[in-house]
Amino acid sequence: MEEEQSNNKNSRRQFLKKGLLAGAAVAAGGGMLNAYSENPAGESGEKVKVMTTNGEIMEVDKAMLKLPRVSVAESHLGIPGKKFVMVIDLGKCKNARKCVEACQRGHHLPKSQEFMKVYLLQDSEKTSPYWFPKPCFHCDNPLCVSVCPVGATFKRTDGIVLIDNNRCIGCKFCMTGCPYSTRVFAWKHYPEFDEDKEPYSPEASSPGKEGTVSKCDFCPDLIRVGKVPYCVSACPMGVIYFGDVDEDTVTNGTETYQFSELIRDRAGYRYLEVLGTRPCVYYLPPVDRQFPVDRGFNDLDESIKNRYINTPYAKKHKL
Amino acid sequence: MENNEKTLLKEFAPQIERTGIQGYVWILFLLAVIGLGVYAFIQQVTKGHIVTGMRDNVVWGIYIVNFIFFMGVSYAGALISGTLHLFKTAWRKPVIRMAEFITIISLLIGPGYILLCIGRLDKLHYLVLHGRIQSPITWDVIAISTDIFGCLIFLYLAILRDLANMRDFEELQLPKWRKKLYKILALGYTGTEEQKKRLERATNIMATMVIAIAIIVYSVLAWIFSVTLQPGWHSTIFGPYFVIAAVYSGSAVLILTMWFFRKVYHLEEYITKKHFVAVGVIMLVLAAFFGYFTFSDYLTKWYGSEKNDELLIQLLFKEFYWPFIISNYIGVLLPLLVVGIARLRTITNITLTSVVVIIALWLNRYLIVIPTLQSPYLPIQDSRVEWNIYSSTWVEWSLTAAGIALFCLLFTIASKFIPIVTVAGNTQEAKPEDVLV
Numbered sequence: 001m002e003e004e005q006s007n008n009k010n011s012r013r014q015f016l017k018k019g020l021l022a023g024a025a026v027a028a029g030g031g032m033l034n035a036y037s038e039n040p041a042g043e044s045g046e047k048v049k050v051m052t053t054n055g056e057i058m059e060v061d062k063a064m065l066k067l068p069r070v071s072v073a074e075s076h077l078g079i080p081g082k083k084f085v086m087v088i089d090l091g092k093c094k095n096a097r098k099c100v101e102a103c104q105r106g107h108h109l110p111k112s113q114e115f116m117k118v119y120l121l122q123d124s125e126k127t128s129p130y131w132f133p134k135p136c137f138h139c140d141n142p143l144c145v146s147v148c149p150v151g152a153t154f155k156r157t158d159g160i161v162l163i164d165n166n167r168c169i170g171c172k173f174c175m176t177g178c179p180y181s182t183r184v185f186a187w188k189h190y191p192e193f194d195e196d197k198e199p200y201s202p203e204a205s206s207p208g209k210e211g212t213v214s215k216c217d218f219c220p221d222l223i224r225v226g227k228v229p230y231c232v233s234a235c236p237m238g239v240i241y242f243g244d245v246d247e248d249t250v251t252n253g254t255e256t257y258q259f260s261e262l263i264r265d266r267a268g269y270r271y272l273e274v275l276g277t278r279p280c281v282y283y284l285p286p287v288d289r290q291f292p293v294d295r296g297f298n299d300l301d302e303s304i305k306n307r308y309i310n311t312p313y314a315k316k317h318k319l
Numbered sequence: 320m321e322n323n324e325k326t327l328l329k330e331f332a333p334q335i336e337r338t339g340i341q342g343y344v345w346i347l348f349l350l351a352v353i354g355l356g357v358y359a360f361i362q363q364v365t366k367g368h369i370v371t372g373m374r375d376n377v378v379w380g381i382y383i384v385n386f387i388f389f390m391g392v393s394y395a396g397a398l399i400s401g402t403l404h405l406f407k408t409a410w411r412k413p414v415i416r417m418a419e420f421i422t423i424i425s426l427l428i429g430p431g432y433i434l435l436c437i438g439r440l441d442k443l444h445y446l447v448l449h450g451r452i453q454s455p456i457t458w459d460v461i462a463i464s465t466d467i468f469g470c471l472i473f474l475y476l477a478i479l480r481d482l483a484n485m486r487d488f489e490e491l492q493l494p495k496w497r498k499k500l501y502k503i504l505a506l507g508y509t510g511t512e513e514q515k516k517r518l519e520r521a522t523n524i525m526a527t528m529v530i531a532i533a534i535i536v537y538s539v540l541a542w543i544f545s546v547t548l549q550p551g552w553h554s555t556i557f558g559p560y561f562v563i564a565a566v567y568s569g570s571a572v573l574i575l576t577m578w579f580f581r582k583v584y585h586l587e588e589y590i591t592k593k594h595f596v597a598v599g600v601i602m603l604v605l606a607a608f609f610g611y612f613t614f615s616d617y618l619t620k621w622y623g624s625e626k627n628d629e630l631l632i633q634l635l636f637k638e639f640y641w642p643f644i645i646s647n648y649i650g651v652l653l654p655l656l657v658v659g660i661a662r663l664r665t666i667t668n669i670t671l672t673s674v675v676v677i678i679a680l681w682l683n684r685y686l687i688v689i690p691t692l693q694s695p696y697l698p699i700q701d702s703r704v705e706w707n708i709y710s711s712t713w714v715e716w717s718l719t720a721a722g723i724a725l726f727c728l729l730f731t732i733a734s735k736f737i738p739i740v741t742v743a744g745n746t747q748e749a750k751p752e753d754v755l756v
Contacts (some may be wrong), residue, residue: 054558121697147455148451149450152449167445169445169446173454179547180697181376181696183375186367186372310700
């Protein structure tokens with residue numbers, strides 16, 4: 001066991017050395033499962049069918065499915081020398097919801113829990129509506145962390161705000177503290193929680209625990225093996241970029257940009273800057289749209305479509 | 320024991336010695352309601368919080384409303400009894416014990432409601448084990464436990480002399496264990512000059528402290544809301560506003576309690592119209608303050624009309640129209656009229672007004688908690704009705720009823736244990752006719 005752990009650690013270091021970009025390239029180049037082949041656990045010979053984040057069925061070795069999970073104590077620290085950032089290009093989003101679905105599969109979430117939510121926003125009557133994917137903003141001044149009475153939610157050195165579900169007492173103060181409605185509560189024990197047989201780790205936010213709060217975690221378990229979060233690799237439009245502020249790079253898996261340049265040239269901004277929470281998620285304004293807004297209503301489940309029926313846009317166009 | 324104390328005790332003896340058939344029916348009824356609450360609680364624990372109406376947007380429902388309400392009533396009891404004691408208000412004797420009981424009983428029930436909001440009661444000890452002083456919930460834990468401790472001491476000091484009276488009153492027909500209990504609890508108080516002096520000093524200190532603690536604790540409770548960024552909560556006025564609303568609700572609960580015990584224990588001779596008017600006037604003054612704070616808070620939100628404040632106020636005047644009118648118009652104006660106009664100032668009217676005030680203040684807390692959670696910065700976009708609009712379930716209502724029933728039950732038991740009207744020192748000077756103009 002010990003040996004295996006140190007192996008894991010070594011391999012983790014290797015991955016980190018290779019850097020985020022290499023990992024992202026692997027992830028982009030034909031499925032996220034490639035990186036698993038470097039898993040030191042080796043092949044077990046047992047094959048299982050899995051669905052990739054693109055929704056394709058693949059047959060892979062069972063051992064490849066496991067992501068190494070760090071201990072609860074280690075997950076409090078953060079990945080050394082990193083400061084993560086996300087950039088979301090609103091001009092490209094067409095509400096395909098692949099990010100939501102991949103995230104739910106990756107974190108073993110029930111349909112009623114979404115770490116990533118897609119809103120249909122319209123800032124004022126005359127301005128144009130747009131689709132607005134919203135993860136956790138991993139704020140640098142996080143009110144949710146300030147108000148937690150037991151330190152169950154914490155800010156790491158790499159900027160990630162995580163939740164330790166073992167510690168969480170479920171008072172929900174963080175949910176009222178967050179002005180972005182980011183956090184979700186497990187109102188009961190969902191069967192999806194049982195799908196995950198691995199030991200719990202805050203970095204995986206899984207398996208979920210009844211009566212506690214959870215939220216988007218920036219997928220540190222994927223980052224540790226050199227990959228990008230589920231939502232980033234799943235998006236067919238490359239809407240979501242992920243990267244490191246200090247390295248000044250962000251990638252959506254196919255394109256890589258210098259973060260500072262991207263923000264400068266495309267007028268990147270943070271949502272509700274006025275609240276002073278200092279988010280680590282930036283938005284690029286919805287200009288040069290690749291799709292008309294109503295494309296986002298295509299191929300939606302009735303229940304998902306109904307979410308938007310009360311928006312001014314849907315009412316106006318009788319969608 | 321002085322003679323007049325003996326006469327009083329003799330008069331109150333029947334209510335302590337015997338419980339009539341009506342009394343037992345009443346207690347059984349209360350136990351049944353509490354039983355329903357226990358059943359609801361078991362449902363919530365076994366099936367999860369999904370059985371409540373709370374969801375990801377409205378994460379706190381009527382549990383937290385009840386929590387604020389009961390805590391408010393409690394602090395009010397402390398403030399009123401503390402102030403009456405410190406200022407040696409002449410008419411206080413017949414009603415001050417009720418105020419003290421209100422304080423301690425609602426203080427025992429209130430925190431229970433916040434526990435009902437907590438998803439993992441099995442990890443409750445983490446609040447101490449891993450407590451973080453930065454969190455307003457930790458402030459609340461410290462403040463409330465201090466308050467419970469302080470109020471218990473204050474109440475004990477306040478009833479000590481009557482415990483000694485009960486011990487010395489030999490004609491009292493009670494089982495042996497109860498007489499023994501009085502003996503132990505009276506701590507050997509015999510009313511020597513030295514004892515009197517010490518008791519007086521200790522009570523004065525505790526009365527002062529209880530007033531201070533009550534203000535601090537209720538402000539801390541208000542800060543749980545106002546430290547967040549939520550529209551409608553992020554307000555500097557919330558601390559004092561909550562304190563005023565608390566005392567206001569407490570004065571109304573005191574009037575209702577007075578009416579109830581006057582009726583049941585036939586205390587017409589001791590609790591007179593003068594007492595109702597006196598507490599009614601306190602209620603009137605607080606109504607005016609409460610109205611002022613409410614107006615101030617909503618006026619500034621409405622006038623400046625920040626987008627989210629505007630949405631909130633729209634919501635209050637649309638979906639929550641009647642609760643808003645009852646709590647913030649009728650709940651303010653009714654006491655001003657009924658107590659303010661001499662012709663309307665009857666015991667029945669004042670009591671009915673206090674009932675309206677109690678309902679209004681419960682609704683006031685509802686309107687502070689729920690509409691704000693229903694109008695977050697990012698619009699709620701969800702196709703599930705229960706995720707959009709909060710609607711409390713039978714589980715929450717059963718537990719609310721159980722809390723009220725427990726309040727009544729504990730009050731009934733307390734009144735069986737010690738006279739509900741202070742006996743010690745209740746001399747002629749306490750007769751309200753002479754001191755109240």
